[in-house]
Amino acid sequence: MDFNALTAAIAPLNLRSCLISRQGELQYEHYREARIPEEVAKVNSVTKSVLSALFCIALDQGLLPEPETPASVFFPRLAADRDARKGDITLAHLLTMSAGFDWTEFGGQNSFPRMTRAPHWIDFVLEQPLAHAPGTRMEYNSGASQMLSAVLAQAAGMPVARFADLHLFGPLGIERYEWEQDPQGVHTGGFGLRLLPGDMLKFGLLYQQQGKWENARLLSRDLLARSVKPAIAAKAPNRGRYAWHWWTDSFAESADGPNPPAPDYYYARGFGGQYIYIVPVQDTVVVLTADKWRTDKPPTDVFRRHIAPLLAGMR
Template sequence: MENLITRPLPRSLPEAQGISSAAISAFLKHMEGQRLGLHSFMLLRHGAVVAEAWWSPYRPELPHSLYSLSKSFTSTAIGQAVAEGHLTVEDKVVSFFPEDAPADISPNLANMNISHLLMMGTGHTEDTTPYMENSEDGNWVKAFLQLPVGKTPGTHFLYNTGATYMLSAILQKVSGLTLLEYLEPRLFAPLGIHNPAWDSCPRGINKGGYGLSITTEDIAAFGQLYLQQGVWNNRQLLPKEWVAAASSRQIDNNDGSPGASSSDWSKGYGYQFWRCRHNAYRGDGAFGQFCIVMPEQDAVVAITSGDSDMQSILNGVWDILLPGMSMEPEAVESDPAAHAELAQLLAHLSIQPVQLQKVSALEETLNGKVYRLKDHPQQLASLALSFTATEAVLTLQGRYGEQTVKLGRGEWAESSAKILDHNNNLIMSSFTWTDENTLKMTLLLVETPFCLTFEVAVREGSIVLKQQFNVSMSAEDLEAEFIGRLA
């Protein structure tokens, strides 16, 4: 039955698949209580979705940035390319790029092969990504190959997103297709993944290590494919041997640090998958994007979120969901009351807009005025606000030209604008006055992990703008303050 799965995935009552509704409710309440910033959650057991949740205004049909969970899809493409005879995991990395290799190839670089890229055992002692992204000519392959390889490949684990990019570049070299084009007929179309998007480097190679956006159910289907050892709808999309290799420990990543025994980042690393406690494995991405495969429980967990405390999310899976799964399905009796409570909980999960003071006399003062900002890291040059009875319009001038965002008065309003990057971001926004002089605007970039908050304190002829992100790759980008002067 499970090998016949197609999309949409089959749905079932939790108890019918040997898991209690009460355990799922307890997990969701724990996530809420710990404020772990979940955007969506889907649990599959025995091939059926037994619970699915989106914290409104996040929605089932919206894609979500996967960050490093993208890596597991890149590994899958390499597995399919191996099966098609395009390459082997023993092939040397430099052999694909003679034109970009350094004149003097070190023994370690000469020995680096595809399996070392897959297992994050390239021999580098620091992540190559910043050097690649900052390369002046935009040739990320050349930048990667020029860097020193300090250790023998295969002996030293270092999480290295540049290694995954190289897998994407190699695949494009041998197939003539981008990673996205290659996976479309081989993985995405068979799994029912529609309109996947993948960011590219300046030379048009998909980034591989990050940049893929798909929906939560797409993530769940991908996990189910691995759980079924590469079979989908009675087709072997991915060799069983590849699933075994990718999901097993290829390299040790336990540095012996205190707390390693309770960390899911020290259980070994496969081919772009992390080993977990409880004999599970996962693909994951920054700020809590998860595809957790639990072979012993015949279960898959898909999660998207915007939180830096990823270990706490995993702890919730192991401490609350896992004990609720019975190995004997008939041992979990039907519990209509518990299921009704779960259904009620799932229906009302939401991120509520802040609503403190609905209006302020200062709206007239601000209306239509343009304030110029200096030294803004996102190159935001100016902002202007206008107000109506039901909403505000925020107009931003910056590196992507003029962008406008609608904000609901104490409720979410939908816009599309270029705020974080060159892509159009779908944004759900609201505003409130925290006091007579201070305006707070909340922008949920609902296809990403990010929430951006602007707080505007109004002064005579100027404003003080406080900008805050919920999560960021660098701590200094989390909060900033700027003065805006009346234009």
């Protein structure tokens, strides 16, 4: 396979890294600088998809109740709130960003920055009013992710990073990483991980291989499939649908409307150009990382603009 055209296309974008694996083999590897493969870097909201994997592992182990369980089981103040709808929020609503909180991640209310400046992040999230009935609309919300991280730590009886070491990172051979914590010591559920590009690829390969790694099953096939199944329409200007802290989309021009096309791929996405794409039908995993968004922001969809056409030619 000739990747010369891709190299020429991404050269002006100043990407930090681009890795493409097909049928379990690394077929393309680009780094802006020789040191990058050995440097952990922020993956931002890709952290959410890692949290989703850990949540599935905990469900597999029976540490967590069914996703339809009310979140008030872990946060009793939701059931006691003056707005009775808060008692209807479930773990599944948190996973699909559809809890209904009046939340603007950036801009407007600047909910996310305000949370990170609060002395107690979980309390900040729980105090936010509802703008919609739970389950009716997606509103991107890293506070929901922080709630899920707190739930996982409580259910597992250990810090989230320790649970990851034992059941995800350790088996995948991910040894060099960093993970931020909130003021109460809860690992950040919506951001805060720093990973190597090669370790991001390992995580994507785990999903491409249906939860198996070196003949060991880390995630059950059924829960993995459930976690990446489109659950709710993504809020504009985003395309496609949202699953359990994963995005899903189609190669079709429009993924919107009441009858969207079946998703061709799903992906983890982090601010500033951090992506892990899984394309099951083509047995392909793509990792993209960037760090120049403040000065020369690359196109928002390098995958669809430059990589998807190559994949289409491989069919």
